[in-house]
Amino acid sequence: MTRVKMLMGLAAVAVGVGLWFALTAPPDALQGEYSRLLGIHPPAMWVAFIAFGVTALGSIMWLVKKAERWDRLAAASVEVGIIFTAIGLFTGMVWGQAVWGTPWDWQDPRLMSTAVMFFVYLGYLALRNAIDDPTIRARRSAILGTIAVVQVPLVYFSVNLFRTLHQGPSIRPDGSTMPDEMLIAMLVNMGALMVVYLALMVARLDVARTEAAAAPESAIAGEAVRPPRLNEVEDV
Amino acid sequence: MSFWNQAFEIARVDLTLERRIGNTLRITLPFAVVALMVFPLALDLRLALVSTIGIGVFWALGILFGMQVALRQSATDTRERRDLQALLGVDPAARFVGRLLSGGVLMSGFLLIVLLAMVVLFDPDVPDGGWPVLIMSTFFVAIGLTELGTLAGEVTTGLSNRTVLASLIVAPLALPLIIGASQSVGALSRDTGILPWILLLIASDLALAVAGVALAQPLEEATR
Amino acid sequence: MRLPRIAAIVRFEQVGVSLGGRLVLRDLDLVVEPGEAVGIAGPNGSGKTTLIRTAATLVSTDRGSLEVLGEDAAKRDLVATRRAIGMIGHQPTLIPELTLVENLNHVARLAGVDIARVRRALQVVGLDEASHRRAEACSFGMKRRVEIAHLLLTRPQLLLLDEAASGLDESARDLIEALVGSVRQRGGGCIVVSHDRGQLAELCTRVASLADGRLETAR
Numbered sequence: 001m002t003r004v005k006m007l008m009g010l011a012a013v014a015v016g017v018g019l020w021f022a023l024t025a026p027p028d029a030l031q032g033e034y035s036r037l038l039g040i041h042p043p044a045m046w047v048a049f050i051a052f053g054v055t056a057l058g059s060i061m062w063l064v065k066k067a068e069r070w071d072r073l074a075a076a077s078v079e080v081g082i083i084f085t086a087i088g089l090f091t092g093m094v095w096g097q098a099v100w101g102t103p104w105d106w107q108d109p110r111l112m113s114t115a116v117m118f119f120v121y122l123g124y125l126a127l128r129n130a131i132d133d134p135t136i137r138a139r140r141s142a143i144l145g146t147i148a149v150v151q152v153p154l155v156y157f158s159v160n161l162f163r164t165l166h167q168g169p170s171i172r173p174d175g176s177t178m179p180d181e182m183l184i185a186m187l188v189n190m191g192a193l194m195v196v197y198l199a200l201m202v203a204r205l206d207v208a209r210t211e212a213a214a215a216p217e218s219a220i221a222g223e224a225v226r227p228p229r230l231n232e233v234e235d236v
Numbered sequence: 237m238s239f240w241n242q243a244f245e246i247a248r249v250d251l252t253l254e255r256r257i258g259n260t261l262r263i264t265l266p267f268a269v270v271a272l273m274v275f276p277l278a279l280d281l282r283l284a285l286v287s288t289i290g291i292g293v294f295w296a297l298g299i300l301f302g303m304q305v306a307l308r309q310s311a312t313d314t315r316e317r318r319d320l321q322a323l324l325g326v327d328p329a330a331r332f333v334g335r336l337l338s339g340g341v342l343m344s345g346f347l348l349i350v351l352l353a354m355v356v357l358f359d360p361d362v363p364d365g366g367w368p369v370l371i372m373s374t375f376f377v378a379i380g381l382t383e384l385g386t387l388a389g390e391v392t393t394g395l396s397n398r399t400v401l402a403s404l405i406v407a408p409l410a411l412p413l414i415i416g417a418s419q420s421v422g423a424l425s426r427d428t429g430i431l432p433w434i435l436l437l438i439a440s441d442l443a444l445a446v447a448g449v450a451l452a453q454p455l456e457e458a459t460r
Numbered sequence: 461m462r463l464p465r466i467a468a469i470v471r472f473e474q475v476g477v478s479l480g481g482r483l484v485l486r487d488l489d490l491v492v493e494p495g496e497a498v499g500i501a502g503p504n505g506s507g508k509t510t511l512i513r514t515a516a517t518l519v520s521t522d523r524g525s526l527e528v529l530g531e532d533a534a535k536r537d538l539v540a541t542r543r544a545i546g547m548i549g550h551q552p553t554l555i556p557e558l559t560l561v562e563n564l565n566h567v568a569r570l571a572g573v574d575i576a577r578v579r580r581a582l583q584v585v586g587l588d589e590a591s592h593r594r595a596e597a598c599s600f601g602m603k604r605r606v607e608i609a610h611l612l613l614t615r616p617q618l619l620l621l622d623e624a625a626s627g628l629d630e631s632a633r634d635l636i637e638a639l640v641g642s643v644r645q646r647g648g649g650c651i652v653v654s655h656d657r658g659q660l661a662e663l664c665t666r667v668a669s670l671a672d673g674r675l676e677t678a679r
Contacts, residue, residue: 132596224587224589224590225587225589225601225602225605226586226587226589227631228586228605228631228632229583229584229586230635230638232583232584233612233638233639233642234642235580236577236580236581236609236613
């Protein structure tokens with residue numbers, strides 16, 4: 001618990017620092033104050049990609065090792081990844097409304113592919129929720145988690161493959177297209193959100209470990225069942 | 237236990253079960269939103285057309301997926317549970333009202349979220365003054381659909397193909413709800429009165445409520 | 461609500477019951493007096509469950525007359541009569557996603573029983589420590605104990621048991637026996653149905669045989 005509180009505190013500080021950088025960077029000439037969303041939208045999506053990558057890793061490791069901790073890692077990372085994807089989608093829509101005049105552009109493959117990725121991982125969680133047996137749940141989730149990660153590069157490279165309203169990659173091998181202050185703000189916030197991701201993951205894994213440890217004994221063991229009080233039947 | 241206490245107890249347990257099973261939130265709702273996304277793609281992204289049909293697509297998908305909410309697992313009783321309820325003196329009409337209360341809450345939440353998703357995805361053409369009418373119609377449709385689903389669920393209880401069969405029963409009977417809802421918003425664009433359509437929705441809901449309460453006992457006996 | 465003093469707990473007179481177009485019970489005569497536990501033995505498909513559900517007024521008779529706790533079972537309003545009947549059927553009635561104590565609280569509320577007695581009932585049946593487990597994670601025997609706890613709360617005048625002791629361990633069977641004894645002691649009556657004659661001989665004051673929908677004279 002202390003470790004979680006420490007990480008949460010660190011995450012709060014990191015977010016505060018990131019916020020400061022995002023709010024003090026000079027606004028974009030065309031987009032105005034909305035350009036500050038650069039401090040959250042791309043970092044949130046990056047962290048989501050990393051989260052789903054961790055899920056794929058956990059899934060593959062479970063298929064190889066069959067150890068419960070890999071399944072817990074994969075599932076926790078999906079839960080956190082979905083939160084960051086939702087943040088990315090929401091901030092993206094706010095930004096889109098401001099800059100494109102519409103929150104949703106059907107012809108934007110990155111937007112569409114991100115939405116599809118969001119629903120696929122929602123389906124992953126729904127699948128897990130529908131299965132009681134832990135081994136069957138882990139196996140089926142691992143298979144889905146391994147396949148679903150294919151979407152991550154598709155989402156990322158969609159802006160390169162298709163001409164869209166969506167801004168292209170801000171950071172490219174030949175350098176960045178944005179002012180240094182904005183770039184720094186974005187990178188600082190990416191670091192901050194990674195700390196948030198780690199804090200949420202540690203908290204979620206702690207809960208998952210506690211749940212696993214507290215899981216009721218097999219009904220057949222029946223240790224919690226005591227002999228009936230036959231002489232007290234009339235006293236109820 | 238009084239009629240209303242029975243109804244509230246059944247509604248309370250129903251909502252608790254739905255919170256734990258979570259099919260509406262985890263499966264039906266995402267599925268409905270994905271279905272919303274299919275339409276523009278299927279229409280070759282003719283966005284002007286998409287804006288025009290947005291509200292209609294909402295009603296169609298709302299009814300079709302709403303039926304799954306009405307027929308959810310948490311609202312299903314085994315024969316043994318129904319026998320137990322009969323021996324506890326549970327009034328079948330109270331069970332209907334209880335299911336209506338819990339189903340109404342779930343259905344209203346479900347339809348409002350799907351409506352929000354439709355607004356974001358379709359950017360629909362809503363006439364002036366249309367938003368309050370749209371939201372009001374959504375609530376009336378939620379109530380009517382819950383009533384229909386609960387009745388259909390009772391009629392098909394214990395049958396192996398219950399969900400499909402109940403959906404088949406509900407779909408045509410939901411037409412007055414679709415007509416009332418779509419025409420109430422359409423009337424605003426045509427600058428004609430919305431009152432007849434709102435009254436159609438209210439009358440449908442009332443008629444279904446009366447039918448549900450009146451038929452509860454005969455249905456209970458017919459399905460033993 | 462106190463029911464009037466009655467001569468017989470259950471009286472079947474030439475009762476016939478059809479289900480799905482098939483005659484399941486025919487010319488059935490059976491009287492259960494206050495303080496009696498009548499066992500009905502029979503193979504699978506002999507109509508035992510139908511007999512139990514008919515006695516519970518959940519199935520209508522097609523012929524003959526049936527009186528339960530002094531009331532004609534063909535009457536329209538049987539709420540008070542049904543509330544004085546307790547039944548344990550083949551399948552448990554617990555809601556799988558609720559815990560044992562939540563299940564019992566739910567039926568207690570519907571029965572109008574004081575919730576404060578629920579914990580006591582769970583103690584008596586030996587489930588107080590297991591009460592916060594979900595029913596779906598509990599064994600058949602544990603679920604049966606919850607159903608027994610429910611009947612300890614509602615104190616029925618007519619107890620109907622349909623293969624209730626089948627598949628239970630010794631202590632759970634002892635509970636069933638204590639339950640039957642408790643009902644008989646209060647002047648109520650029991651009908652116990654099973655394919656296990658040995659079990660019936662232990663529980664009941666007399667045993668009859670049901671074959672092909674007909675009841676042979678009780679010994």
